[in-house]
Amino acid sequence: MIKFKYVILYVEDLEKSMNFYKDTFNTEIKFITPEKDYGELITGDTTLSFASLALANSNIKEGFLHSKATEKPFGIELGFVTDNVEDLVEKAISKGATLYENVVEKPWGQKVAYIKDPDHYLVEICTEIQ
Known part of the structure; x- marks a missing residue:
C-alpha cells in the first residue's frame, strides 16, 4: 500500500505558523510535541505538518533551502x-x-x-x- 499522508513545512516559530493556518483556514491542531518542534493540523486525508528549523536540520543532514521574504x-x-x-x-x-x-x-x-x-x-x- 502507498498513501500520500502529509506535507511538512519547515518554520521558525512552530506555534505561530500553526496558528496562522488554524485561524485562517479553520483547521484544528491535532498535536504539538512537548518540545514544540513538530506539530500537525487536521486537514482531511492529507495532514499539514510543521517542523522547527532545528528539527529539520537534525533530520536533513545535507541541508535545505530556507523560505525567505526577500526571495521568490x-x-x-x-x-x-x-x-x-x-x-x-x-x-x-x-x-x-x-x-x-x-x-x-x-x-x-x-x-x-x-x-x-x-x-x-x-x-x-x-x-x-x-
Whole structure:
C-alpha cells in the first residue's frame, strides 16, 4: 500500500505558523510535541505538518533551502478551496500573509489568488474547478 499522508513545512516559530493556518483556514491542531518542534493540523486525508528549523536540520543532514521574504517562493504551493476567494484572501492578509497574485478568473471559470504565508510559503486560494 502507498498513501500520500502529509506535507511538512519547515518554520521558525512552530506555534505561530500553526496558528496562522488554524485561524485562517479553520483547521484544528491535532498535536504539538512537548518540545514544540513538530506539530500537525487536521486537514482531511492529507495532514499539514510543521517542523522547527532545528528539527529539520537534525533530520536533513545535507541541508535545505530556507523560505525567505526577500526571495521568490519555492516552486510548490499549498492549495485551499473556498466559495469566496476574496474574503479568504483578506482574512489571510489580516492574519499575517502577504498578497502575491491578486484574484483572477481563469477561462474555465475558477477564481484563483496566491498569498505568501508568514513563513513565505506559497498558498493558492481558489474555487473548485467545475
